[in-house]
Amino acid sequence: MNAADLGLPVDVPSTALFTDQYELTMLQAALRAGTADRRSVFEVFTRRLPEGRRYGVLAGVGRVLDAVENFRFDPAVLGFLRERGIVDEPTLEWLAGYRFSGDVWGYPEGEVYFPGSPVLRVEGSFAECVLLETVILSILNHDSAIAAAASRMSAAAGGRRLIEMGARRTHELAAVAAARAAYVGGFEATSDLAAGFRYGIPTVGTSAHAFTLLHDSERDAFRAQVDTLGRGTTLLVDTYDVAEAVRTAVEIAGPELGAVRIDSGDLLLVAHRVRAQLDELGARETKIVVTSDLDEYAIASLAAAPVDAYGVGTQLVTGSGHPTCSMVYKLVARAASADPKAPLVPVAKKSLGGKASVGGRKWAARRRDAAGVAEAEVVGTGPVPEALAGDQLLVELVKGGEVVAREPLETARARHIAARAALPMSAMQLSRGEPVLPTEYV
Known part of the structure; x- marks a missing residue:
């Protein structure tokens, strides 16, 4: 039994300032450029597991849902932003009415993941999605570690x-x-x-x-x-x-x-x-x-x-x-214009040093052998192969700005135990090694 079960008050302060300043300055520039309303898809993933780790564990999803729900720019927060001159008045007016109205899909809490796994997908306008980057990464990187x-x-x-x-x-x-x-x-x-x-x-x-x-x-x-x-x-x-x-x-x-x-x-x-x-x-x-x-x-x-x-x-x-999982939050697709019917265009960062990303709105599934043991993490942007249709990993978490997938912590804990048990036995080895499952892009 927790505080909510007892009918006791639990602090739910605004999470809007759990962010980096450049999220707001990007918003201001996008509003002025007329690109802020472009439909966008952001994904959270890690390019690699911490050295020696065979699998990752996704934790903090429930806290992310709380943070998104409480991401509000109340008068005190707006006053701080105005006093510091962080953004201009038109941007402050836009922030005053901010409510995330998009969709969030992701791996359910307790699930295991691997390099490239799209553990969270956030969809909506660029403006409303970009503001959530820092708080989402802060929670998932800490809790998953x-x-x-x-x-x-x-x-x-x-x-x-x-x-x-x-x-x-x-x-x-x-x-x-x-x-x-x-x-x-x-x-x-x-x-x-x-x-x-x-x-x-x-x-x-x-x-x-x-x-x-x-x-x-x-x-x-x-x-x-x-x-x-x-x-x-x-x-x-x-x-x-x-x-x-x-x-x-x-x-x-x-x-x-x-x-x-x-x-x-x-x-x-x-x-x-x-x-x-x-x-x-x-x-x-x-x-x-x-x-x-x-x-x-x-x-x-x-x-x-x-x-x-x-x-x-x-x-x-x-x-x-390993106090962090090095997860990142990247724009992987955006509409060609602010027209709600405009098609999504895959986008991806291309850079040196192993920091490139794969563009496109992705699905993920875990392929298993005849005994039910996982053998690969399969990630794709096109149609899901029929053979993997029943093994998809992403579930709907937020629909139209409303949280639709809250669950007891016990459920996440039981899910993790089951997910870990379905991995190859070598996943339990503490010796250094590569991820126990390869990630295949299709």
């Missing part, structure tokens, strides 16, 4: 529970978005209460080392926590001596102790020792949670350890070394 890292960690965890706990390692608002993206990518809970409030993500948390240090003894700290939170709580056992702490924890909570958390040391060795000690003390159902600067490689290295859950912070909220 976090979701990709989360997915790799989820695959490495092999079904063990994953807890997002990186709020203290990033900007406070980015932390909320990161928790949401991590949940899409396979994490089960977050420590961040704002993420739980806004998005309904399960939240967890018990105590830190400071709580143990506050008390005169570790025994006093454990007793206070158990008395307050119950025997099923998780006790942090590495403040002083781990073996002594485990013994004390079981003495106080009994075999019903929910879990112990280990936050330092050789996690593989300590986990084995703690598991043996818990079993010897009769706490066979007590779980072991490990934290301490984990990433997908550390999680994979603990596959043989008797660990039940992982808490991940810094590496997750920074994309595990």
Whole structure:
């Protein structure tokens, strides 16, 4: 249950200034040139995956829909633009009535993608579409980077529970978005209460080392926590001596102790020792949670350890070394004139350095083998081949300016798990390699 479910107010400020100045100066020039009303098609895609990544994960679609819906130039925003002289009065008048009235198609949230995948397609007049570039890229680049890292960690965890706990390692608002993206990518809970409030993500948390240090003894700290939170709580056992702490924890909570958390040391060795000690003390159902600067490689290295859950912070909220997906928002087609019936003309950037793009309004489909395993990402501008008609990836998200595809976050999370499972097994490898699927243009 989230804030909206409870009937509580959730801030929905204007997103209109989450943009770059040149979006508005382009608008002003296009209005003056008479080209602003030309029907246009923009697409979001990435030319390459981050080094070593086998697939990407699209996250943030729900947040994009919110941002488009709340992209409004209210009096305060218009006053700022006027005071700074950023655009002229005719442009300010146009912005005062801005409402996106176009269409948006895209990959549904949680879907995987590859180089060239048209993960989002925005259609409308040039003027109304160009303004959305920065906020869309800001959301998708951040959230998809976090979701990709989360997915790799989820695959490495092999079904063990994953807890997002990186709020203290990033900007406070980015932390909320990161928790949401991590949940899409396979994490089960977050420590961040704002993420739980806004998005309904399960939240967890018990105590830190400071709580143990506050008390005169570790025994006093454990007793206070158990008395307050119950025997099923998780006790942090590495403040002083781990073996002594485990013994004390079981003495106080009994075999019903929910879990112990280990936050330092050789996690593989300590986990084995703690598991043996818990079993010897009769706490066979007590779980072991490990934290301490984990990433997908550390999680994979603990596959043989008797660990039940992982808490991940810094590496997750920074994309595990890749904090962006390098997605771009490019004009790929525009009408020959402002006439609503004018045909669309494919356009594309042609430049050196691997930054060229492919023109034309695109569709995308995923070709599968006889066993249902994905074997190629197929992208085209002409008719969709009959054999791929049932495997198209883009869905309608916004129609005539109205959002038509909102869905529960659980749906996106389940979609990602299913999409990842349909990839070749090599997608789960953490070793460096090329994208697991080729992108074919037809």
